[in-house]
Amino acid sequence: MQGINRDTEAGIFSFIGSARGSWKVQSMTTVTGRSLEYVSAIDVRAGELNLIEKSSAAWVITAALSHARYTTRKEKVELADSSLQTGNPDFDFAAMIPIKKSAEWWEMTQDERRRIFEEDSRHIRNGLAYAGIIARRLYHSKDRGEDFDFVTWFEFTSSHANAFDTLCELLRSSEEWKYVLREIDIRLVRDN
Amino acid sequence: MQGINRDTEAGIFSFIGSARGSWKVQSMTTVTGRSLEYVSAIDVRAGELNLIEKSSAAWVITAALSHARYTTRKEKVELADSSLQTGNPDFDFAAMIPIKKSAEWWEMTQDERRRIFEEDSRHIRNGLAYAGIIARRLYHSKDRGEDFDFVTWFEFTSSHANAFDTLCELLRSSEEWKYVLREIDIRLVRDN
Numbered sequence: 203m204q205g206i207n208r209d210t211e212a213g214i215f216s217f218i219g220s221a222r223g224s225w226k227v228q229s230m231t232t233v234t235g236r237s238l239e240y241v242s243a244i245d246v247r248a249g250e251l252n253l254i255e256k257s258s259a260a261w262v263i264t265a266a267l268s269h270a271r272y273t274t275r276k277e278k279v280e281l282a283d284s285s286l287q288t289g290n291p292d293f294d295f296a297a298m299i300p301i302k303k304s305a306e307w308w309e310m311t312q313d314e315r316r317r318i319f320e321e322d323s324r325h326i327r328n329g330l331a332y333a334g335i336i337a338r339r340l341y342h343s344k345d346r347g348e349d350f351d352f353v354t355w356f357e358f359t360s361s362h363a364n365a366f367d368t369l370c371e372l373l374r375s376s377e378e379w380k381y382v383l384r385e386i387d388i389r390l391v392r393d394n
Numbered sequence: 395m396q397g398i399n400r401d402t403e404a405g406i407f408s409f410i411g412s413a414r415g416s417w418k419v420q421s422m423t424t425v426t427g428r429s430l431e432y433v434s435a436i437d438v439r440a441g442e443l444n445l446i447e448k449s450s451a452a453w454v455i456t457a458a459l460s461h462a463r464y465t466t467r468k469e470k471v472e473l474a475d476s477s478l479q480t481g482n483p484d485f486d487f488a489a490m491i492p493i494k495k496s497a498e499w500w501e502m503t504q505d506e507r508r509r510i511f512e513e514d515s516r517h518i519r520n521g522l523a524y525a526g527i528i529a530r531r532l533y534h535s536k537d538r539g540e541d542f543d544f545v546t547w548f549e550f551t552s553s554h555a556n557a558f559d560t561l562c563e564l565l566r567s568s569e570e571w572k573y574v575l576r577e578i579d580i581r582l583v584r585d586n
Contacts, residue, residue: 213539214539250539265537266536266537266538266539268500268536268537269500269501270503270504271504272504273503273504274503274505275505275506278503308460308461309461311465311467311470312463312465312504313466313467314467316504342537343537344458344460344537345457345458345460345534345535345536346406346458346537347405347406347442347458
């Protein structure tokens with residue numbers, strides 16, 4: 203499944219926290235900021251929920267698969283060539299990490315943010331180093347009035363859980379992460 | 395009201411087309427793509443509507459006041475220093491122009507889009523030239539699953555209606571506009 207351009211898979215997705223779902227919650231850790239109500243399972247569905255569906259969930263975060271914001275053409279091609287696709291049933295582990303960045307971050311201009319994102323924090327480089335073992339999807343929620351700006355979603359096999367922890371440590375110790383205001387790290391095990 | 399950073403006024407807004415509203419529709423012109431149902435008035439409200447409010451409107455477009463995507467620091471400061479604020483009751487005319495760009499546009503990387511947006515099309519330069527007579531607000535709707543990627547909103551006095559037409563011509567003849575897939579030009583007169 204290499205080389206597929208995931209930007210073409212646009213659309214809105216709902217991340218549903220409740221008692222049932224295809225991903226069983228292993229742990230929910232508040233890394234920064236206000237916590238999120240604990241749930242025992244998470245489901246991800248294309249589209250938005252109706253009012254009845256919403257009322258039976260502890261929380262729902264909607265977010266969009268959207269265009270890449272910081273990659274250059276060279277990086278975009280490199281990522282497309284080396285990235286794994288999510289949705290492979292062999293990936294028994296997942297992580298959902300919703301993130302909110304500070305007003306200071308968003309007040310910066312694009313080039314100022316890119317400098318911190320990549321030149322200082324090597325976000326794309328670090329991601330690329332793990333692209334062959336950790337499948338990744340980035341969902342945007344900032345323009346949706348959600349409490350989080352992004353929902354980051356990762357899938358991998360249990361054998362790469364330690365590598366995923368290392369990637370998280372790398373990112374969290376970066377200059378970019380000084381602008382993270384809220385972050386919840388939800389670890390998941392496939393349950394379907 | 396000069397020098398105010400409008401990026402801090404974030405939030406979701408609803409653009410409501412119906413028979414009543416504080417802006418009377420003077421004309422609705424489909425510039426490109428599929429038309430939008432004709433309405434006689436438009437209202438703009440902070441936040442989203444409930445189901446009952448929605449059902450009494452011909453259409454509702456929601457969009458977010460969000461961070462600037464293409465401006466450099468220098469341009470951002472220049473715009474903040476020279477831009478008029480919307481909401482001045484002296485502005486008796488307005489234009490609401492929802493726009494959708496092509497998949498080809500969004501598939502480009504940030505630097506590729508910036509090159510077309512400013513270096514080729516002088517979008518910011520042209521906007522700046524009119525910033526002292528035409529108040530402008532850009533709302534983002536792409537990540538909201540709306541039919542349009544943006545809602546652009548302009549306010550001015552009737553004496554500057556011709557200048558606004560010239561600005562529209564400038565933008566529509568640019569390289570950037572080749573990527574516009576759908577555009578509705580709604581001209582409005584204050585009615586409150």
